[in-house]
Amino acid sequence: MDNQTxxxxxxxxxxxxxxEKYLMAYYMNTRQRKSFKINKEMILLIxxxxxxxxxxxxKDYMTVHHQSDNESVAFVLALMESNRLITDTKVKDNILSVEEHERYSRQINYFSEFLGSEEEGIYGQKKLMNAHVLIFGCGAIGGNIAMELVMAGVKNITLYDYDTVACSDVSRHMYFREEHIGEGKVAALKEELYKIDHSVEVYAIEESMNPYSDIEGYIKEADFVINTLDEPYIGYTSSKISRCCIQxxxxxxxxGGFDAHLASTGELIIPHVTPCVECYAGHFKETLKGWKPKEHPVRERYTEIGGLASMSLFSASFAAIEIIKYIAGLVNISEEYKVxxxxxxxxxxxxxxxxxxxxNCPVCGGDGI
Structure with missing residues (x-):
């Protein structure tokens, strides 16, 4: 332990x-509680x-005023540091600019409780800022995820969608306004992201996805990929995207958050660690064996399926939390991921x-954890 710390x-x-016997610690961010047996000298030191x-x-103060030895003071400080009760006030000043540190100070504070120190929290923030995120689909889910990630500090983001803003989108999307109606979704969303952070780099791809779409180049350039593209079908687009990501x-x-699965959470997929899209497909194939859906009387009902802005925001916020945890390295993702x-x-x-x-999955099996 450095005496100048x-x-x-x-x-x-x-x-x-x-x-007067126990020091109770409440960690507000993680909501954990710990207790430590304590004596008068420890109270005076704290x-x-x-x-x-x-x-x-x-050490000098405790020696002169309370006859404590240096080893005891060092032991208490080390104990408090290892239990994340105290933190070094001096951090490296070349990780973030003064403006960046001020902008994300409360988020860094939150990260540091999971990572141990404020400096590690700053490094977690820097990981977010360095990440290039690709989002397929700029509807209520994809757009809200984009907004939350840019608010969190993601500086490089690619948007992929071909659709235009419709009147009903204004009631379900947190970022579309009446003046956006008829405008391309990627263009409208890009405009809103710049309002959050003028330094963000947004790359807009106005394309639809079909069996012949070449998305490999886009995926290879990304550090993290998100799929919310529900046309022609979320199962198809997810399979196509996930197979490429696994490769x-x-x-x-x-x-999640689509059609019959409003307010569902979706799933984080880490290649060869978590279940992939094909693992999910195999799960449903087994659990739904023998079940056949009845034909619905309305053929074009995909345009009529209900929705609620707050439910879309739940799905998007849940996704954003999981994505931020992964990119910033806040948890052991091989143990903490959610299906x-x-x-x-x-x-x-x-x-x-x-x-x-x-x-034994044909896509991700054979070398998993």
């Missing part, structure tokens, strides 16, 4: 005493950790499918 109590940690005194000054080992997210979930409108219950990675 200056510590402060972490902004996201509340400390309080219980019965009162001096104010973000101004160096370790050496803390190039690119993480991707198949978003697809369904939110019920009536009681807001959220249930997850029981989908396992298939090690």
């Amino acid at each position: 200056v510590y402060k109590i972490k902004d996201s940690v509340d400390l309080f005493l219980s019965d 009162e001096q950790i104010d973000g101004k005194h160096t370790v050496q000054e803390l 190039y080992n690119i993480p991707h997210y198949i978003a 697809r979930g369904e939110l019920l409108f009536t009681d807001l219950s959220l249930t997850y499918l029981n989908v396992m990675k298939n090690n």
Whole structure:
């Protein structure tokens, strides 16, 4: 431990005493609680950790005023640091600019509780800013994800869609306005993203997807891919995109929130770690074996299926959280990833499918964890 280090109590940690014997710590961001048996000298030391005194000054103060030895002070500080109660106030000043640090300060504070220190939180933020994200589909789900990722600091984003803004889109999309009606979705969304962050690089691709669409080049240029493209069919576009992502080992997210699956969460797919699209297809093939849907009397009902802006925003926000956790490295994704979930409108219950990675999957099997 460097004697010139200056510590402060972490902004996201509340400390309080219980019965003058226990130090209770509440981690506001992760909502964890810890308790530590404490004595009078430790209380006096903690009162001096104010973000101004160096370790050496803390040792000197405790020696002169309370007859504590340097080893005991160092032990307590190391214990508090390892339990993420305190953090070094000095961080590298060349990771982010002053403006960037100010803009994302509260987010960095949040990241640091998962990563251990403010400096690691800054590195997590930098990972977001360096990521190039490709989004297929700029509807209610894809557009909202794009908005949230740019707000979080993603600086390079590619949008892929061919559609135009319709009157009904204004009631379901958080970013389309009446003046956007008739305008291309990618152009309208690009305009809104620039309003959030004028420094963001947005690449617009006005194309539709079909069996002959060559999307490989776009995917190879991305660090992370998101599919929300529900035409001609979400299952088809997801399969086409996921197969290409698996081939190039690119993480991707198949978003939920469409048609019969309003407010579903979608699924994060990490090649050879999580179930892929084909694993999901195999799961449904097995669980729905023998079931045949009845023909619906309305043939063009895809234009009439209901929706609600808040439900779309739920799906998009859930996806954005998972994507940010992965890109910023906030969790051990091989253990913490979520499979697809369904939110019920009536009681807001959220249930997850029981989908396992298939090690015999023709696309991702054979070398999985």
